[in-house]
Amino acid sequence: xxxxxxxxxxxxxxxxxxxxxxxxxxxxxxxxxxxxxxxxxxxxxxxxxxxxxxxxxxxxxxxxxxxxxxxxxxxxxxxxxxxxxxxxxxxxxxxxxxxxxxxxx
Amino acid sequence: xxxxxxxxxxxxxxxxxxxxxxxxxxxxxxxxxxxxxxxxxxxxxxxxxxxxxxxxxxxxxxxxxxxxxxxxxxxxxxxxxxxxxxxxxxxxxxxxxxxxxxxxxxxxxxxxxxxxxxxxxxxxxxxxxxxxxxxxxxxxxxxxxxxxxxxxxxxxxxxxxxxxxxxxxxxxx
Numbered sequence: 565x566x567x568x569x570x571x572x573x574x575x576x577x578x579x580x581x582x583x584x585x586x587x588x589x590x591x592x593x594x595x596x597x598x599x600x601x602x603x604x605x606x607x608x609x610x611x612x613x614x615x616x617x618x619x620x621x622x623x624x625x626x627x628x629x630x631x632x633x634x635x636x637x638x639x640x641x642x643x644x645x646x647x648x649x650x651x652x653x654x655x656x657x658x659x660x661x662x663x664x665x666x667x668x669x
Numbered sequence: 670x671x672x673x674x675x676x677x678x679x680x681x682x683x684x685x686x687x688x689x690x691x692x693x694x695x696x697x698x699x700x701x702x703x704x705x706x707x708x709x710x711x712x713x714x715x716x717x718x719x720x721x722x723x724x725x726x727x728x729x730x731x732x733x734x735x736x737x738x739x740x741x742x743x744x745x746x747x748x749x750x751x752x753x754x755x756x757x758x759x760x761x762x763x764x765x766x767x768x769x770x771x772x773x774x775x776x777x778x779x780x781x782x783x784x785x786x787x788x789x790x791x792x793x794x795x796x797x798x799x800x801x802x803x804x805x806x807x808x809x810x811x812x813x814x815x816x817x818x819x820x821x822x823x824x825x826x827x828x829x830x831x832x833x834x835x836x837x838x839x840x841x842x
Contacts, residue, residue, distance in 0.1 A: 597825040619740045620826065637740065657733050658829025659836060 589613055594622045599663035606645050607668045614641045623656045694810040698757035701749050701816065703807060704823060706762040707799050708738040710769040717773055718788045727785045730837045737826060748819055789838045796831035800824060
């Protein structure tokens with residue numbers, strides 16, 4: 565019989581695998597002060613990969629106040645979306661950069 | 670051509686009519702110099718705000734200005750080096766610098782909320798003027814494609830800063 569501690573670890577691994585199998589990674593790029601795609605879709609649990617190709621720092625700031633991600637120049641930052649809804653967001657440093665993220669339940 | 674550039678900038682009394690004498694459109698070395706000078710001016714204004722202001726929002730905005738304009742000016746320097754273009758001083762650059770020095774002195778006399786309001790109001794006006802100059806004069810006059818592209822990105826940055834400054838201004842009322 566396997567030691568008592570094996571079962572929880574196996575269970576945890578399976579759970580982790582099942583989560584990662586479902587969750588996708590969505591890429592959103594900021595380049596020359598343009599966010600693309602202008603409208604992206606994701607599901608709750610998905611990871612957003614925020615790719616900043618500019619020499620400037622940018623933010624992705626949800627207008628409804630739900631979240632804010634800060635991207636240093638030429639860096640990629642990830643965040644996980646955990647609430648469904650259509651979220652309009654913008655860059656706080658350059659408010660002319662605007663886009664929408666549609667998060668399905 | 671310089672007349673329209675002046676019209677935009679004169680709106681915030683940055684440019685005196687003296688600088689507008691020549692009718693020729695600016696050359697790439699002159700455009701590079703004007704764009705770089707415009708960045709330097711905003712960095713100096715931001716540094717003054719960082720030294721004088723006690724307002725969190727105003728200071729954060731000023732920090733954003735220093736960070737962005739230093740990054741853009743570094744890129745501009747890298748580009749002129751690559752293109753082997755020597756930025757050329759010119760009347761527009763000189764007038765911009767002279768008027769900016771006057772504005773620094775004027776703002777230097779103000780304190781507290783009065784300073785904050787005047788600084789942010791000037792940032793809105795200044796970015797507006799530079800946007801207009803970029804749009805109507807500098808970008809159309811630029812010959813080199815890479816310089817033109819950098820100026821176009823610069824325009825988006827300045828437009829972003831203008832909106833950011835407007836938001837900060839609204840928060841001060």
